[in-house]
Amino acid sequence: MSEKNLPPSRFLFCIIMISMFILILSSVFLLGFTNSSLIPKSVFKLILLNNSSVCLNREQIRLPLFSSDISLANAKAPLISGGLNCGNSCSAKYMPSTGQNMNNAYAPLKVFMYDLPPDFHFGLLGWKGKPNQTWPNVNNPDDIPPYPGGLNLQHSMEYWLTMDLLASNISTARPCSIIRVKNSSQANVVFVPFFSSVSYNRHSKLHRDQNISLDSYLQNKLVEFLMSQDEWKRLGGKDHLIVAHHPNSMLQARKKLGSAMFVLADFGRYPTEIANLQKDIIAPYKHIVKTISAGQSAPFHKRPILAYFQGAIYRKDGGIIRQELYYLLKDEKDVHFAFGTVQGKGVSQASRGMGSAKFCLHIAGDTPSSNRLFDAIVSHCVPVIISDDIELPFEDVLDYSEFCIFIRASDAVKNGYILNLLRGISKGQWDQDVEKIDGSFTTL
Template sequence: MRWKRMYSKAALTTFSLAAIMATFFFFFMGSIDIRPRFSSFFQPDPSEPPACLPLRVYMYDLPPKFNVGMLGSRSSGETPVTAETLPPWSTKAGLRKQHSVEYWMMAYMLYEGEEREKMEMEAIRVSDPEIADVFFVPFFSSLSLSTHGRNMSDPKTEDDKQLQVDTLKFLRESKYWQRSQGRDHVIPMHHPNAFRFLRDQINASILIVSDFGRYEKNVSNLRKDVVAPYVHVVDSYTNDDTRDPFESRKTLLFFRGRTVRKGEGSVRAELQKILVEGMRSSKFCLDPAGDTPSSCRLFDAIVSHCVPVIVSDKVELPYEDELDYARFSIFFSDKEAVRPGYMVEQLRKFPKDKWVDMWKMLKNISHHYEFQYPPKGGDAVDMIWREVRHKLPAAKLAVHRTKRLKIPDWWGDRRR
């Protein structure tokens, strides 16, 4: 029993000591703030904005020839475009509109209306590059491609190449590009062939792309780049308020587009017999791969509240870290889609209540695919800047590692 008495005595002593220490801290240390002694642990990095604040974007002042000058704008010379001189997007631009993301991103940054302060926007333009989180390069590379000769044998192609050379020269002379090697720079390249001559020299930047079908992995990938939606070419369905949308849409499946395409689009020819017209009068809208894994039809379907039927094995989708496309889209593999009768049979058996849920979801999320001016919180460009914010930690990690590495990046070599 002796050990029990010793244990009890030790426990009592320990308890008494703890009580004395607690009393001491209560009376003598209660008014002392110890946080300054450990400020590095309690204080956030002042260069890192809280997540609730907008992303701070510095937009380079490029002359109009790099952007709106290709729209036939009256802006000329070296004077950068402003909110007052920004020309409207041409209604005669045709299919160029699909890849006009670069224009709307620039317009978003130029907008200075009083309403902007009242809107909760994901990004704001700053005039001081020293406080910027990212740097936006307003070179309209997609428009340059379609304006200056899309065929490599076209002599006008040299104009596109020269603009790329001049853009890269401008960036390399910027100390902010040099500081990060372009990793915190945002460059729109939405057309699959945009910036085709020198894209390997901007492969560290955050690229705004439509998909990865024509990029080498060392140039563009999902880890660092942002997949942006196409600009839809059909009008949005704003008064879709029918009581029974399932029954009012008489057509089962609709397809809008050509059936003869290059590359992965060849699957369309085999689907031609089952295609019918009318997005707004159809329950489902077919979205097979285009010349690359993505196509504009998906976004036309979304703003028409027509449940997309996506047939593309390698497609990557915008905002997918936040939106679950399975809640408002149906997916078939390429092999499933060309099996005679299989896809139509599955769509005919699709439950009405589940379709209605998808239709409601489409109505709720379609505003995320609207490109507009003035911009609005939660619209397509606002969501793109939100995605850029998500890519920023990886970019900063790369910048910080590069600053302290004394040898070539061994981790990159290891991953090859």
């Protein structure tokens, strides 16, 4: 049988497909056998609430920031600690002792922090230092203004990160895993100390004599300042870290500063070209309710409430599901599903309620996340997450499925689905979930 010649068009198509296959295959091998990725990774892979110390391999965070995924030793170690004492940080475990070569792995992360005027940070809390004084004296607790209470606390990440950097150079018995450097050329990351959440919460509304809110004014001045700095121009801002934990903070500036790394609560109100997991960090909320210690936590049989939710019920966007679940669950005798605020005794009521419940519902609201998850954790109330688009802090090292229950919104609204699922969980299973909460977190 004689062999037929391929038509020219089909022959050309085959050549193109073979060439594309070879190109893709070679790219895969190239990326697989190199220590670098084409996408810059965040250097703050672990931020400890109330203690921002980070354990990273220095060789993997050297500028420019084109490092591969960072492998973390002892990934199950507690992620959240309290206080500003560097001795409580991960550095005590991973840092070399005095006299050893500081070029070893787990050398301190070097952070350069801009000396922005107080108007951008502690001045927003009412602090007034001496003439030409930029920062409060962290050696004197009386000189440090407290962060506003109530719901403001949930977005206080900016405050704690700044405080830790200010305290990082204070002499201590054990070394910090982060240090503040005065020369930006020595830094691994550049920190922008703008209290954007306080600025939004307290200064985003226009007063009668204003054409622009103070919050908008500060954002504009911040953009103007950063764009003029050599540090920003060096890498186009890719090594800068900006905290915008409140979902509505940095509304005017976020697009212009989108090349920087953001510390966020979630991605609910950000387009993917501005914020994404390739460069940004999802950080935990600061809990609002009182922490219950393991010894004081009520056991399974002394928690009469099966499922607990208290908060705003009528929400927009993905939060419409709250209204649906309210009408589905509100009349169940062992379910507490009610409207609530932080006003009056709202926080103390929520503390008692969560401490008396076996399961606490974390339902999507205006945004996918809220501090309610962390309120549940400190109450030893097993979280039930009903939020399809949620991104959780430190998911690369912390398996939330070990102590949380995830329910798809489409399943949650089915009559009887949530109740049948929760009532089917035994005391033994519940005890294991609570133990895993204690194993993953210390005090929030």
